[in-house]
Amino acid sequence: MKSMKKDEKLQKSFSEYFDGVKPPAVDTSVAKRIISEKKKKSRLIKVLVSFGSVFACLVIIAVGIMIHINNTKMIFYEEGALRVESVFYSAVKEQCGAVADPLENLEYSDNAHIDYSMYFENDRLCYIRAEITVLNEYGREDVILYAEVTDGRHTSEKFKKYYELESKGSLSGTNYIYSKEYVGGEWVASAYMLTDSVKIFIDAQSPNSKSLEKYLYLFA
Amino acid sequence: MTDGERRQLNIYLGAIRDGVPEALDSLYLLVGGRMFALARSIGKNISDAEDIVQDSLVRIALKIKSFSKDTNGYAWVMKITRNVALDFLRKKGVRAEENIDDFFNLACGDYDEDKRDDAILLEQAINRLDSDERKAVYYTYYMDMTVRETAKSMGISKSAAARLIGRAENRLKSFLENGTKERD
Numbered sequence: 405m406k407s408m409k410k411d412e413k414l415q416k417s418f419s420e421y422f423d424g425v426k427p428p429a430v431d432t433s434v435a436k437r438i439i440s441e442k443k444k445k446s447r448l449i450k451v452l453v454s455f456g457s458v459f460a461c462l463v464i465i466a467v468g469i470m471i472h473i474n475n476t477k478m479i480f481y482e483e484g485a486l487r488v489e490s491v492f493y494s495a496v497k498e499q500c501g502a503v504a505d506p507l508e509n510l511e512y513s514d515n516a517h518i519d520y521s522m523y524f525e526n527d528r529l530c531y532i533r534a535e536i537t538v539l540n541e542y543g544r545e546d547v548i549l550y551a552e553v554t555d556g557r558h559t560s561e562k563f564k565k566y567y568e569l570e571s572k573g574s575l576s577g578t579n580y581i582y583s584k585e586y587v588g589g590e591w592v593a594s595a596y597m598l599t600d601s602v603k604i605f606i607d608a609q610s611p612n613s614k615s616l617e618k619y620l621y622l623f624a
Numbered sequence: 625m626t627d628g629e630r631r632q633l634n635i636y637l638g639a640i641r642d643g644v645p646e647a648l649d650s651l652y653l654l655v656g657g658r659m660f661a662l663a664r665s666i667g668k669n670i671s672d673a674e675d676i677v678q679d680s681l682v683r684i685a686l687k688i689k690s691f692s693k694d695t696n697g698y699a700w701v702m703k704i705t706r707n708v709a710l711d712f713l714r715k716k717g718v719r720a721e722e723n724i725d726d727f728f729n730l731a732c733g734d735y736d737e738d739k740r741d742d743a744i745l746l747e748q749a750i751n752r753l754d755s756d757e758r759k760a761v762y763y764t765y766y767m768d769m770t771v772r773e774t775a776k777s778m779g780i781s782k783s784a785a786a787r788l789i790g791r792a793e794n795r796l797k798s799f800l801e802n803g804t805k806e807r808d
Contacts, residue, residue, distance in 0.1 A: 426657060435648055435681040435685040494679060
């Protein structure tokens with residue numbers, strides 16, 4: 405896409421004007437690490453594809469382990485002991501790519517806005533909260549998504565209600581439990597899904613009946 | 625930004641997309657000052673502006689796959705910087721807005737001494753424009769938008785935007801010529 409043909413004299417004057425501002429010294433190491441990791445990631449994907457059958461076997465074994473954890477008695481930790489920090493997407497990306505990567509397209513979408521918080525016990529990350537607002541052809545979607553990264557049996561008391569959800573579903577071979585009802589002109593849904601690396605808890609309100617599945621699918 | 629600089633910037637963006645981290649330093653050398661000027665005009669203080677610029681570079685690295693080689697790389701970078709700046713303010717709980725009237729105030733502080741006199745003259749000329757003319761100049765010459773994009777940003781028709789830009793350019797050239805004559 406070409407920009408508008410501007411007056412040449414003015415363009416030169418403005419170029420000189422804007423270029424007079426001296427950029428500050430900034431730390432580019434995080435950005436450069438992301439660039440390097442993206443390159444490594446694309447190479448890694450090619451290796452994984454070539455070992456496709458082995459990978460599929462590993463996934464099957466991992467799912468078996470996850471189902472076992474799901475059926476194991478949970479140990480709840482208290483919310484009061486946690487420290488919360490509001491953060492940017494870049495911090496989520498640094499701490500937990502398994503949460504940041506599925507949200508990347510939404511993060512950079514023009515019709516979506518996400519606020520992130522991270523919850524720590526001492527210096528250990530327990531879970532990430534993403535408050536997502538999306539405006540689309542259906543109207544407005546409001547989603548609260550929690551991604552808990554503690555080991556399988558330890559979970560916040562805040563998430564108790566999700567383990568008691570009764571309806572069952574499956575996306576791309578990943579099982580989840582959920583509830584969904586139509587209230588006041590929109591769908592109100594909740595779900596819990598256990599993935600390879602994180603426990604996902606979602607509350608979604610939307611005019612779209614498939615909104616819940618759309619966000620679960622990002623992590624499935 | 626000259627056509628040559630735009631082409632160079634697109635080359636750097638292409639290299640970043642190909643996974644060359646050093647290209648980010650080259651990109652920053654080329655447009656870092658402009659990113660900082662935009663961050664400063666929205667962020668209101670130097671410290672926030674520096675954080676915004678740093679976060680913008682991270683976002684460029686993260687979003688590079690969405691950049692298409694045939695598009696205007698400079699406009700793409702500036703749009704990212706603007707969005708990061710507005711998000712930064714929202715997260716601080718501060719009203720997030722782009723105050724274009726305050727933007728053309730760059731020739732202060734740590735500004736290039738050799739360019740300061742001409743910069744002040746240009747700012748005096750810009751200050752004589754009305755608010756809509758200043759916005760048209762901002763979108764066209766700073767954000768490097770097309771007439772259509774400028775029209776959309778200002779909420780006016782494409783023909784109205786083209787007329788506004790033309791009028792602003794004529795007035796600026798007139799002020800600058802008279803100002804140069806008076807100075808000389």
